[in-house]
Amino acid sequence: MTTPHGAFDTPAFMAVGTKGTVKGLLPAQVAATRTQVVLNNTYHLMLRPGEETIAKAGGAHRFMGWPGPILTDSGGYQAYSMADINDVDDEGVTFKSIVNGSRIRLTPERSIGVQNAIGADIIMAFDDCPPSMDPSVGPTNQTRIRIAAIRDSIKGGYDHAARLRTANERTVRWLERCKKAHARADAQALFGIVQGGTDLEARTWSAERVAAVDLPGYAIGGVAVGELHDDIAGVTRHTAALLPEDKPRYLMGVGYERDIVAAVLAGVDMFDCVLPTRNARNGQAFVREGTLRFRNARHERDFGPIEVGCGCAACDPAGHGWATPDGQPFCRAYLRHLFMSGEMLGPMLLTLHNLWHFQTLMLDIRCAIAEDDWPGFAQKWPRAAAAVPGQDAIA
Amino acid sequence: MTTPHGAFDTPAFMAVGTKGTVKGLLPAQVAATRTQVVLNNTYHLMLRPGEETIAKAGGAHRFMGWPGPILTDSGGYQAYSMADINDVDDEGVTFKSIVNGSRIRLTPERSIGVQNAIGADIIMAFDDCPPSMDPSVGPTNQTRIRIAAIRDSIKGGYDHAARLRTANERTVRWLERCKKAHARADAQALFGIVQGGTDLEARTWSAERVAAVDLPGYAIGGVAVGELHDDIAGVTRHTAALLPEDKPRYLMGVGYERDIVAAVLAGVDMFDCVLPTRNARNGQAFVREGTLRFRNARHERDFGPIEVGCGCAACDPAGHGWATPDGQPFCRAYLRHLFMSGEMLGPMLLTLHNLWHFQTLMLDIRCAIAEDDWPGFAQKWPRAAAAVPGQDAIA
Numbered sequence: 001m002t003t004p005h006g007a008f009d010t011p012a013f014m015a016v017g018t019k020g021t022v023k024g025l026l027p028a029q030v031a032a033t034r035t036q037v038v039l040n041n042t043y044h045l046m047l048r049p050g051e052e053t054i055a056k057a058g059g060a061h062r063f064m065g066w067p068g069p070i071l072t073d074s075g076g077y078q079a080y081s082m083a084d085i086n087d088v089d090d091e092g093v094t095f096k097s098i099v100n101g102s103r104i105r106l107t108p109e110r111s112i113g114v115q116n117a118i119g120a121d122i123i124m125a126f127d128d129c130p131p132s133m134d135p136s137v138g139p140t141n142q143t144r145i146r147i148a149a150i151r152d153s154i155k156g157g158y159d160h161a162a163r164l165r166t167a168n169e170r171t172v173r174w175l176e177r178c179k180k181a182h183a184r185a186d187a188q189a190l191f192g193i194v195q196g197g198t199d200l201e202a203r204t205w206s207a208e209r210v211a212a213v214d215l216p217g218y219a220i221g222g223v224a225v226g227e228l229h230d231d232i233a234g235v236t237r238h239t240a241a242l243l244p245e246d247k248p249r250y251l252m253g254v255g256y257e258r259d260i261v262a263a264v265l266a267g268v269d270m271f272d273c274v275l276p277t278r279n280a281r282n283g284q285a286f287v288r289e290g291t292l293r294f295r296n297a298r299h300e301r302d303f304g305p306i307e308v309g310c311g312c313a314a315c316d317p318a319g320h321g322w323a324t325p326d327g328q329p330f331c332r333a334y335l336r337h338l339f340m341s342g343e344m345l346g347p348m349l350l351t352l353h354n355l356w357h358f359q360t361l362m363l364d365i366r367c368a369i370a371e372d373d374w375p376g377f378a379q380k381w382p383r384a385a386a387a388v389p390g391q392d393a394i395a
Numbered sequence: 396m397t398t399p400h401g402a403f404d405t406p407a408f409m410a411v412g413t414k415g416t417v418k419g420l421l422p423a424q425v426a427a428t429r430t431q432v433v434l435n436n437t438y439h440l441m442l443r444p445g446e447e448t449i450a451k452a453g454g455a456h457r458f459m460g461w462p463g464p465i466l467t468d469s470g471g472y473q474a475y476s477m478a479d480i481n482d483v484d485d486e487g488v489t490f491k492s493i494v495n496g497s498r499i500r501l502t503p504e505r506s507i508g509v510q511n512a513i514g515a516d517i518i519m520a521f522d523d524c525p526p527s528m529d530p531s532v533g534p535t536n537q538t539r540i541r542i543a544a545i546r547d548s549i550k551g552g553y554d555h556a557a558r559l560r561t562a563n564e565r566t567v568r569w570l571e572r573c574k575k576a577h578a579r580a581d582a583q584a585l586f587g588i589v590q591g592g593t594d595l596e597a598r599t600w601s602a603e604r605v606a607a608v609d610l611p612g613y614a615i616g617g618v619a620v621g622e623l624h625d626d627i628a629g630v631t632r633h634t635a636a637l638l639p640e641d642k643p644r645y646l647m648g649v650g651y652e653r654d655i656v657a658a659v660l661a662g663v664d665m666f667d668c669v670l671p672t673r674n675a676r677n678g679q680a681f682v683r684e685g686t687l688r689f690r691n692a693r694h695e696r697d698f699g700p701i702e703v704g705c706g707c708a709a710c711d712p713a714g715h716g717w718a719t720p721d722g723q724p725f726c727r728a729y730l731r732h733l734f735m736s737g738e739m740l741g742p743m744l745l746t747l748h749n750l751w752h753f754q755t756l757m758l759d760i761r762c763a764i765a766e767d768d769w770p771g772f773a774q775k776w777p778r779a780a781a782a783v784p785g786q787d788a789i790a
Contacts, residue, residue, distance in 0.1 A: 021738050026708070027717065028712070028717035031717075049695070049731075049732040056698070057726060061720040062720040063729055065719040065720070065729075317422075322460075323462055324422070324462060328453070334452070337458075340444070341443060343414060344419045345418070345420070347739070
């Protein structure tokens with residue numbers, strides 16, 4: 001995909017840089033993981049430092065020192081999941097700022113206005129995004145919504161099916177308003193978002209209407225809010241097939257390696273997820289065989305690298321221009337020490353490793369596509385490939 | 396000075412890497428600030444991960460991935476200042492571990508044994524280091540000692556002059572034990588430490604006896620525990636002159652730019668201080684005109700660099716191989732945003748800047764020595780030079 005700040009290869013994994021920084025890395029280090037696109041969160045940036053400050057600084061690229069493509073979300077998801085919702089209506093959402101408690105109004109027009117000011121290369125439509133599972137009965141990772149829904153449910157005021165239907169219809173209506181409000185279509189690509197939860201009929205209804213709006217790309221939303229792998233894969237397969245083949249398809253907030261592989265096979269081109277970065281800060285490394293937790297005592301005297309053969313700055317410092325003593329990588333015992341001591345370098349090294357891991361996955365996926373060699377891919381990524389439903393597509 | 400892990404230029408400023416990491420930087424980034432020597436703290440490393448783990452990893456250099464010279468302190472200062480002292484006697488110190496509360500015994504023999512295991516290029520003698528000012532009456536940054544001293548004082552059990560005298564004599568006796576215990580004199584240079592507080596006679600007594608022990612270098616201890624600039628400068632001038640001219644002189648824990656300049660003029664060759672790194676984490680940048688605090692609202696819409704003309708990775712990313720949008724440096728408004736948002740990148744960028752600042756000071760000092768051009772130095776560093784007592788030595 002080509003943007004005013006350069007092209008990126010697809011399928012692409014975008015690194016999450018919520019507040020205008022991929023936590024724990026300089027932009028040069030983000031690039032060294034072979035990450036090509038960074039995602040910023042509109043909700044966080046509009047509250048602090050405010051979109052005006054970013055616009056005055058020359059836009060998000062210059063503010064954060066990242067010359068490559070940037071994508072911003074619409075702020076909707078965070079407005080729903082992180083704030084006490086005071087009011088959702090056909091006009092927009094009112095919520096309390098997590099920074100200073102003030103009341104904030106977010107509408108399709110305001111979201112696009114903020115995203116125009118921030119200046120990302122790809123911006124997202126403002127959608128109505130309730131949890132896909134009934135929060136009054138099922139598990140959800142959106143605790144505040146769940147509490148509100150339970151409260152409404154007790155009062156007899158919450159009907160999950162009705163809520164999903166409203167959200168679906170509203171998202172389509174809001175998309176038209178987003179497109180109309182978009183003032184920088186020459187510089188910023190607006191993507192529409194398909195909603196509909198795990199109800200495939202609702203997905204079809206939404207996808208047909210969203211795809212009918214002529215836009216440079218389309219996203220599948222509402223599939224990374226606590227569902228099981230099979231649900232994610234099923235909804236993705238169903239929805240991706242309904243979106244234009246000649247436009248990029250973006251699966252928002254997904255995910256684990258196997259979810260990504262399954263989605264690529266369904267025709268998805270773009271991904272973002274906090275997993276590699278957030279889990280790095282919690283001391284978890286992704287390796288091809290699974291994950292490692294460095295707070296675990298078994299790493300206390302383990303002097304091997306995080307992963308043999310890995311080319312990241314932690315596992316292969318020499319490959320990144322740094323001559324360590326005896327050419328050795330940073331060892332697991334050192335990483336454990338850093339995490340047990342609360343040292344910043346622990347999250348930094350694991351973020352470098354985990355982003356490298358996900359970008360290696362994407363490179364190998366692109367290679368499998370180019371050479372039509374999925375068996376070769378399955379050999380390199382046995383866990384990621386084996387977990388794909390209908391894996392005969394691969395093997 | 397030449398070590399088994401390479402030479403470093405003097406006068407040298409060593410970066411503090413307490414727990415085996417300069418907080419917030421990869422070793423490659425430490426080197427990019429032109430830091431040549433890193434200091435590790437024996438007290439912290441012996442408690443966690445333990446010197447045996449480091450020895451098994453191949454020593455401190457390999458454990459932390461730093462191929463250059465490393466210096467370890469003796470652990471004495473932290474044992475005194477950070478722990479509840481249970482017992483100080485002629486044999487050693489017993490204190491409670493800050494990691495798990497267990498009782499730890501540190502003697503000259505044990506300190507050297509631990510330092511032999513950690514494997515730094517320069518190791519320090521284990522000294523008895525009470526606060527230089529009477530903690531029962533004067534200010535001190537060693538709160539626990541102060542509380543203990545006040546308690547003893549009330550009981551009539553604390554006599555500051557006697558405590559200093561004992562410490563001074565003990566430090567000299569312990570130095571002989573350290574030298575005898577040192578098992579790797581071929582690979583590690585043991586430095587003796589002169590004590591004596593602000594009493595110049597006590598300093599003379601100590602310096603004569605410490606210098607009488609044949610060692611590769613000598614340090615001036617006990618001058619960075621809360622004294623005023625004039626006291627530091629006076630004690631340093633007096634003591635440095637009593638130490639061999641042909642051996643490196645190390646002023647422990649100092650300090651601000653003007654303290655360093657004054658000490659260099661007194662003949663000091665080595666420095667270490669937490670100021671550039673610790674203050675960076677608190678949002679404070681060192682610039683030639685003074686300091687900047689990024690939590691201050693005045694930086695909210697300040698789009699200039701931290702310091703015009705600075706060559707650090709934050710002020711001159713291009714000079715460090717990173718092409719930012721429009722070739723712009725990271726701006727002050729962005730740094731303020733990072734600190735207000737609690738993002739790791741704020742401390743990281745300021746640590747890069749502050750260490751670069753101190754290493755630039757040392758380069759300019761070495762240049763002033765080589766070219767005998769102190770007036771030129773005073774032009775470049777007016778504040779650091781102006782604060783030197785007897786600055787006619789410079790101008």
